Amino acid sequence: MSLYLLRKMIRKLPGFVIKAVPKPEPVVVDGFGSREKVGKICADAGYKSALLVTDKTVYSLGYHEKILDSLEANGIKYAVFSNIASEPTIDIISEGRSAAVGCGVDCIIALGGGSVLDSCKIIAAGAKMPRRKIKNLLDKFIYVRGKTLPIIAVPSTAGTGAEITVAAVVNNANGIKCSTVVIGLNVTHVVLDSELTIGAPESVTVYCGMDALSHGLEGCLADIKTTEEDLQKSRECVRLVFRNLPRLITTPDDIDARQNMSLAAYYGGNAINKQLVGYVHAFAHTIGAFYHIPHGKAIALCLVPVVSFQKSICMDKLAKLAVYCGFARESDDKAAAADRLLAALEQLLETCGFEKGCDLIDRKDYKKLVSMINADSINYSPPKTLSNKEIMRLLDEIRKGEKVL
Ligand SMILES: [Fe+2]
Structure with missing residues (x-):
């Protein structure tokens, strides 16, 4: 059989597979400056402590500050991990997972573009399996028993849609970009704040x-x-x-x-x-x-x-x-x-x-x-x-x- 015929025969397979993957159905909070509501979102959801994950650029722009103020105002403990790079590696994601597990947080606040949002999916999944090495989790699928740590996604760009997609694209052990579908991804809230994209x-x-x-x-x-x-x-x-x-x-x-x-x-x-x-x-x-x-x-x-x-x-x-x-x-x-x-x-x-x-x-x-x-x-x-x-x-x-x- 030619490869063309084989491709033709399996064309509908990805559609069947993706249908079976549970998708997050987050609450959407939108509006200019809406990231100020993250603290209240955490408090209403019963979260006691959060890890805010971002990258150096977003951090240097100070976009996280309003979120931290709102967490403090609502009595939510927090830690910040701002080391995510544009090409997230296993080492960086492992550091992020260690920060989440070490601080005992009960939610992740993902603030940034596609790389940050995708890294957070792996961190939130890895936090539920702290003994598994991140490099061993990166396969076609990550299956999380129950659900990942809850994620509040705050995208800083308007394009990738990574705030809701079940796939995470990060570099594998060979430094090659790979896509992993997270089964059990738990994005509870998406905050669409136009103040982040305006500049x-x-x-x-x-x-x-x-x-x-x-x-x-x-x-x-x-x-x-x-x-x-x-x-x-x-x-x-x-x-x-x-x-x-x-x-x-x-x-x-x-x-x-x-x-x-x-x-x-x-x-x-x-x-x-x-x-x-x-x-x-x-x-x-x-x-x-x-x-x-x-x-x-x-x-x-x-x-x-x-x-x-x-x-x-x-x-x-x-x-x-x-x-x-x-x-x-x-x-x-x-x-x-x-x-x-x-x-x-x-x-x-x-x-x-x-x-x-x-x-x-x-x-x-x-x-x-x-x-x-x-x-x-x-x-x-x-x-x-x-x-x-x-x-x-x-x-x-x-x-x-x-x-x-
Ligand atoms: Fe695309």
């Missing part, structure tokens, strides 16, 4: 925004049975990005737009949990890793070519999304509605300053790239399985930034 550089805002949009969009197109409520959240993620990201280009301190982007990212995280992602991510992960391109920028390169390529098979879903986002009417021809959504996507990329095409991509790398894309895509639920020839054609389109006939 972000434009590049961070647009890269994160593209990432969030791609999670919602790929969720809408995924070949997986899901509830209407979850589908609605994925569509809302896309609509919120279309409406609010351009506002942040002209007015970066628009609080409403910032708050809406944080909500979009959260809905995008829900989409990953419930619908997984697809080929946009398989291409972006591969091109990003191979040519050292940030995730959001790689997503922006791949979005239009990959989604356009899947248009015929996803026509209904794209047309519905176009209507939901206000780019088409219910009565419009489906192909025309789908085209309007794609045109809006191109326009959004232009507004955000993304250029088409990528000179770094070299045809001589195609063999390696194709095998990486194939390996990554088997973890997702794309609407169809692409052949090697189709993947190469798409690589051509991403490289040139134009359609290849």
